[in-house]
Amino acid sequence: MQTLAVVENGSVVIGHDGLIKAVGSAEIIESQFKGATFDNVLDASGMCVLPGLVDAHTHPVWAGDRVHEFAMKLAGATYMEVHEAGGGIHFTVAHTRSATQQHLLAALQSRLERMMRAGTTLVECKSGYGLEMDTELKMLRVIHAARQSLPIEISATYCGAHAVPKGKTMEEATQDIVAVQLPKIKELMASGDLQVDNIDVFCEKGVFDLNSTRCILQAGKDMGLNINFHGDELHPMNSAHLGAELGALAISHLEEVTDDGIAAMANAKTSAVLLPTTAYILKLSPPRARDMLDAGVIVALGSDFNPNAYCCSMPMVMHLACVMMKMSMPEALAASTINAAYALNRSQTHGSLETGKQGDLVIINAPRWEHLVYQFGGHQELIRYVIIKGEIVYENEKVLTL
Numbered sequence: 006m007q008t009l010a011v012v013e014n015g016s017v018v019i020g021h022d023g024l025i026k027a028v029g030s031a032e033i034i035e036s037q038f039k040g041a042t043f044d045n046v047l048d049a050s051g052m053c054v055l056p057g058l059v060d061a062h063t064h065p066v067w068a069g070d071r072v073h074e075f076a077m078k079l080a081g082a083t084y085m086e087v088h089e090a091g092g093g094i095h096f097t098v099a100h101t102r103s104a105t106q107q108h109l110l111a112a113l114q115s116r117l118e119r120m121m122r123a124g125t126t127l128v129e130c131k132s133g134y135g136l137e138m139d140t141e142l143k144m145l146r147v148i149h150a151a152r153q154s155l156p157i158e159i160s161a162t163y164c165g166a167h168a169v170p171k172g173k174t175m176e177e178a179t180q181d182i183v184a185v186q187l188p189k190i191k192e193l194m195a196s197g198d199l200q201v202d203n204i205d206v207f208c209e210k211g212v213f214d215l216n217s218t219r220c221i222l223q224a225g226k227d228m229g230l231n232i233n234f235h236g237d238e239l240h241p242m243n244s245a246h247l248g249a250e251l252g253a254l255a256i257s258h259l260e261e262v263t264d265d266g267i268a269a270m271a272n273a274k275t276s277a278v279l280l281p282t283t284a285y286i287l288k289l290s291p292p293r294a295r296d297m298l299d300a301g302v303i304v305a306l307g308s309d310f311n312p313n314a315y316c317c318s319m320p321m322v323m324h325l326a327c328v329m330m331k332m333s334m335p336e337a338l339a340a341s342t343i344n345a346a347y348a349l350n351r352s353q354t355h356g357s358l359e360t361g362k363q364g365d366l367v368i369i370n371a372p373r374w375e376h377l378v379y380q381f382g383g384h385q386e387l388i389r390y391v392i393i394k395g396e397i398v399y400e401n402e403k404v405l406t407l
C-alpha cells in the first residue's frame with residue numbers, strides 16, 4: 006500500500022513498507038512524485054494531519070470494573086482508603102486471577118480499539134494484576150496475542166511489583182519476582198513465546214520501598230528490559246534519584262517529586278510520564294509539569310487507563326495537561342508523540358512526521374490541529390482517519406463540519 010494524504014498543513018507520502026517517504030507542501034510532493042501511482046489517496050484538503058498519538062502509560066488488561074469505587078472517591082475516600090476497604094489493585098487482582106485468557110483478550114482488544122479510535126497508534130501496556138507467576142504470565146500472553154491481532158503497536162511492560170500480594174511480605178514478593186518470575190520471563194522471551202520491553206515497580210510507601218524497587222529494576226535491566234516505573238506518586242520516595250541512578254528511561258506519576266529529583270531526571274535524561282487523569286480522579290496536586298519542563302526534563306503524557314482512571318483518550322489527556330498542569334498545546338502534543346515515544350524507546354521510529362519514520366497519522370476534520378486539544382471530549386467527531394504504517398485502521402464517516 007502506497008498512501009498519499011493531502012491535507013491543510015502539508016502532504017504525507019507513505020511507502021509500501023509503511024515508512025514515511027516524504028512530508029511537505031502539496032506542490033513539492035507533486036513534483037517529487039510526478040507520475041507515481043498511489044494505492045490510497047486521501048484528499049483531506051481542509052483537514053489537518055498530526056503524528057499518531059503515543060500513550061506512554063496504561064493498565065488495559067484486567068477483569069472486574071470498579072464503578073463502586075468511583076462513588077467512594079466522589080464521597081471523599083483517598084486512594085489508600087479505597088485499598089484498605091478491599092478495593093483498588095487487590096480487587097482487580099482477584100478478578101483477573103480468575104478470568105480466562107480469552108476473556109482478558111476480548112476486553113483488551115476492545116479497550117485498545119477505543120484507544121485507536123481516539124488517535125493512539127502506539128501504546129504501553131502493563132501487566133500487574135496477577136502478582137504471582139501464572140497470572141502475570143497470563144497477562145503478558147494476552148498482551149502478546151493482542152499485538153498479533155491488532156494494528157495498534159504495543160510496548161509491553163512487566164509490572165509484577167504493582168502491589169505486595171496478600172499473604173507475602175514485601176521482601177518475599179521481591180524475592181519471588183527476582184528469583185522466580187523474571188527468570189521464567191527471560192526463558193519465554195528467549196524462546197520467542199513472549200516479547201516484553203519494559204520493567205515496572207510501584208515504588209510507594211506501603212508498597213515497594215526504595216531498596217526492593219532497586220533490586221527488581223536492576224534485575225530487569227540485567228535481562229535487557231527498559232526501566233519505566235511508578236514513582237513519587239503519593240509520597241516523596243526518592244524514586245527520581247533512583248531512576249536517574251539506574252538509567253531509567255521513564256518514571257511515571259511524580260506528583261510528589263522533589264526539586265532535586267527533577268534535577269536528577271533532567272541530568273540523566275530520564276523522561277517523566279505525567280498522568281493528569283490520576284490527579285483529576287484522586288484529587289491530588291497535579292505533577293509540576295512546568296518545573297520539569299523549565300528544568301529540561303523530557304515530559305511525556307499517558308492516559309493511565311486502568312480501573313481507577315477509566316480514560317482511553319489521549320486528546321482528553323492533552324486537554325487536562327494544558328488546563329491542570331499549565332502545559333501549552335504544542336508541549337502537550339510533543340508530550341503525546343515524540344516524548345512519549347522516547348519514554349518507550351521508540352523515538353527513532355515513532356512520534357513525529359519525518360522521512361524514514363513509521364507512517365502513523367491522525368487526520369482531523371479541522372483547519373488547525375489545536376482543535377484536537379481545544380474541543381474537550383470532541384475527538385470522536387473530529388478524527389477522520391487513523392493510519393498505522395500507511396494503512397487506514399479507522400475511518401470515521403460521521404465527522405462534523407466546524
Ligand SMILES: N=CN[C@@H](CCC(=O)O)C(=O)O
Pocket residue numbers: 064093094097207235238283309311312313314
Ligand atoms: N498507582 C498505581 N497503579 C495504577 C492504578 C492501579 C489501580 O488502581 O488499579 C496507576 O498507575 O495509576
